[in-house]
Amino acid sequence: MKNASKIKTFITALSLTGAVMASAPAFALDEVTYGTNWLAQAEHGGFYQAVADGTYEKYGLKVTIVQGGPQSANRSLLIAGKVDFYMGGPLGEMDAVKQGIPLVDVAAIFQKDPQILIAHPDQGIEKFEDLAKLDSIFMSKDGYVTYFEWMKKNFKGFSDAQFKPYTFNPAPFLADPKSSQQGYLTSEPYEIEKQAGWAPKVFLLADHGYDPYSTMITTQTKMVEEHPDLVQRFVDASLEGWYTYLYGDNTAGNDLIKKDNPEMTDGQLAFSLEKMKEYGIVDSGTTLEKGIGCMTDEKYKSFFDNMVEIGIEPADLDYKKAYTTQFVCKGVGMDLKK
Template identity: 45%
Template sequence: MLSIFPGMWFGKGMAEMRIRAFLAGAVLALAAVLPAGAKERLVFMTDWMPQAEHGGFYQALATGLYEERGLEVVLRPGGVGMDPQTLLAAGAVDGAMGSSGFFVLNLAEVGAPVVTVAALFQKDPTILMSHPRDDVKSLADMKGKPIMIGDPSVNTVWRWLKSRYGFEDRQIRKYSFNIAPFLIDKSAIQQGYATSEPYTATKAGVTPQVFLLADNGFLSYSAMIMLRRDIVEKRPEVARAFVEASIEGWYSYLHGDPSPANDLIRRANPEMDQATLDYARARMVEYGIVDSGDADRLGIGAMTEARWQAFTDEMKGLGLYPAGLDWRQAVDFRFVNQAHGKEIRP
């Protein structure tokens, strides 16, 4: 059984946003599968309208991976005006997609009853991009030059850029998430996502230079699975079923036939076209957004204590969080790092 539900609107958190709407149901019995006859409903919010960056979740739904594990999953799309962190912390949804490590630290800081159980993107897709130009061949070359930055990034990613590359606030120009100013100004530099803005620019006749922050020292995970603490503690079999089916969905979406997920995405988001989906999926593979780094050895969804500690320490050093903040209060490793689903990858 499969159906698409109308999305709930929810806005940006400290990093970004999104989400959609869906469901599925059934039964099965295996090690990490729910008991026969069980049918557990789980509402999971993504961080924007349906797109390729959510492809693994839609693939798991479309191909029955959640259903096989006894789950009835509702994928709820996000959009402008709602905050997934707040909704999850308030118990309005069972889980949400965390777009950045800042989401996790924010929730840990306020003691929210939320646990991060998987990091599906080993690399945060955030980029800076410029027109082709001889004086900009690295992030370091952007020092002193005007850069268009969105308001949500000024106190997060921008502070990291200032610390790592010596950028200054006087370089900031407002980015209103409209690419038109970038297109007409050949000296422009702006932030974006590796899977999105470069494609929009290319379609408009500008093939940009792309600089992925993750390939230049930015340690944040992305596309994290965040669940209510009571689910993780009292119904760990539900958490494991959702995490492992989602991991299988991501392997299938990136290395198999993505059409089941893409069909659902286009139905849920009629403004999404196939060319955009193809571009985003190709960039996720090209940049190793999902299965690179620790995921090569530990499987998609991998997280490590060392990386969480390094990211937290760096953000504390920037003054973004108090010295006593403990990321361990908001992260649970028990459902990942077991190379689950790796046999799916060719």
């Protein structure tokens, strides 16, 4: 009887242990923060998709997206170690190398920067070079010292006399048919057509030689060195999120975008997605064979050389410290493409 009692007690203990284990999570998720460069929008869609549909959790991650915006300082938060990853860009990381700040790009979501110049229709502006005929080009100060310097260096006819400050108000452009304005492929053309009732001529700088990557996954060099597995899991899950957002059911991602940014509309989301696909912003060139997020030494060097040519970066900069290709170009997520 004593043995029977012991066996019964043992079985009861096993049952209780099993119940506790069944109620506990299989494993603890690694908590990760990703800081974006603006308010939630379709251009961030793959990250939101991976949160919304559980892709990050599948990779053992609990990801919080920290929205950017007019008053945000997400890049500074990355430098300070307050966020783990940031939506950076090659110029920012090259400047970080110059300043001795250890930041590194680990994936390039946008193969093409969506920076555009737009013009009025029916003004004889049919080719990129025709923009040199216009009296005014409204652009930001950053645009003036980067891509406009590149334009002057590589095309005839552009001059400083054309520069007009862009205040992110399209009214001066709309009022002057002999002008052009900077914009984002996925944004300004949509708003202008809504306001003016006509579609502007669109010139994507990336299709004319101004070729930076954009919408990066950027982190501290220390993260890459000390936690490469976590970096790889975040990159891989993000890439799967982008494939689903572009080619699958992105309802969950869009719902989460609208939750974070209530001013976002279904019309804007649909337009942005259409243009990202039409122009190959995310999936084109190298990514067609090696997967979204891919970076190559050749393309990174091409942009660096352009920046050296216009005096933005010094020729002796060790720009290769600004990125690593170890986490990308592995075809992750390509099976989700339909």
